[in-house]
Amino acid sequence: xxxxxxxxxxxxxxxxxxxxxxxxxxxxxxxxxxxxxxxxxxxxxxxxxxxxxxxxxxxxxxxxxxxxxxxxxxxxxxxxxxxxxxxxxxxxxxxxxxxxxxxxxxxxxxxxx
Amino acid sequence: xxxxxxxxxxxxxxxxxxxxxxxxxxxxxxxxxxxxxxxxxxxxxxxxxxxxxxxxxxxxxxxxxxxxxxxxxxxxxxxxxxxxxxxxxxxxxxxxxxxxxxxxxxxxxxxxxxx
Numbered sequence: 209x210x211x212x213x214x215x216x217x218x219x220x221x222x223x224x225x226x227x228x229x230x231x232x233x234x235x236x237x238x239x240x241x242x243x244x245x246x247x248x249x250x251x252x253x254x255x256x257x258x259x260x261x262x263x264x265x266x267x268x269x270x271x272x273x274x275x276x277x278x279x280x281x282x283x284x285x286x287x288x289x290x291x292x293x294x295x296x297x298x299x300x301x302x303x304x305x306x307x308x309x310x311x312x313x314x315x316x317x318x319x320x321x
Numbered sequence: 322x323x324x325x326x327x328x329x330x331x332x333x334x335x336x337x338x339x340x341x342x343x344x345x346x347x348x349x350x351x352x353x354x355x356x357x358x359x360x361x362x363x364x365x366x367x368x369x370x371x372x373x374x375x376x377x378x379x380x381x382x383x384x385x386x387x388x389x390x391x392x393x394x395x396x397x398x399x400x401x402x403x404x405x406x407x408x409x410x411x412x413x414x415x416x417x418x419x420x421x422x423x424x425x426x427x428x429x430x431x432x433x434x435x436x
């Protein structure tokens with residue numbers, strides 16, 4: 209089974225801090241995604257990556273950046289955290305082909321105070 | 322533009338009742354994929370089913386069944402004889418058939434099954 213591990217389950221950060229959310233997968237999946245989940249809004253795509261050092265903006269990239277230096281790791285960076293970035297962040301991966309869809313990590317619930 | 326609508330925000334049923342979760346989608350693509358995911362209280366989204374746009378055959382897996390109708394752009398999910406363990410948030414998602422692997426998610430339906 210593909211395992212997608214997000215480094216923290218819960219995080220509390222202060223406004224203005226630089227925040228790193230890490231996602232590591234143990235299969236050789238090319239595609240990795242960062243979503244945020246908010247009540248009433250569902251999941252919205254922040255950034256995704258098809259390969260090492262490659263990144264594409266999703267639907268709500270403002271205030272975020274990403275890094276993919278190794279195939280198994282995809283990091284989401286909040287350059288200067290703000291209270292409106294309080295949310296559940298979900299990382300997902302998918303191999304070539306679409307048959308099984310995404311595999312998700314267990315999520316990081318970030319609170320910015 | 323692609324869109325997924327889950328009009329039911331929250332549903333409560335009593336154990337052993339049948340329940341249907343609605344999903345309506347919009348896309349201009351002729352090739353696309355539809356998915357259902359379950360998010361239990363633990364938070365991790367669990368894959369339930371994938372359907373491609375050329376396969377309208379209904380699917381049954383134990384107490385779960387899915388009804389895909391292109392004519393109404395719907396992909397509804399029915400749980401038969403619901404159980405407390407079915408309590409979760411359920412998401413419907415749409416992916417285009419070519420190009421990116423991005424998914425468009427609905428806003429989710431919270432299902433509460435009461436004992």
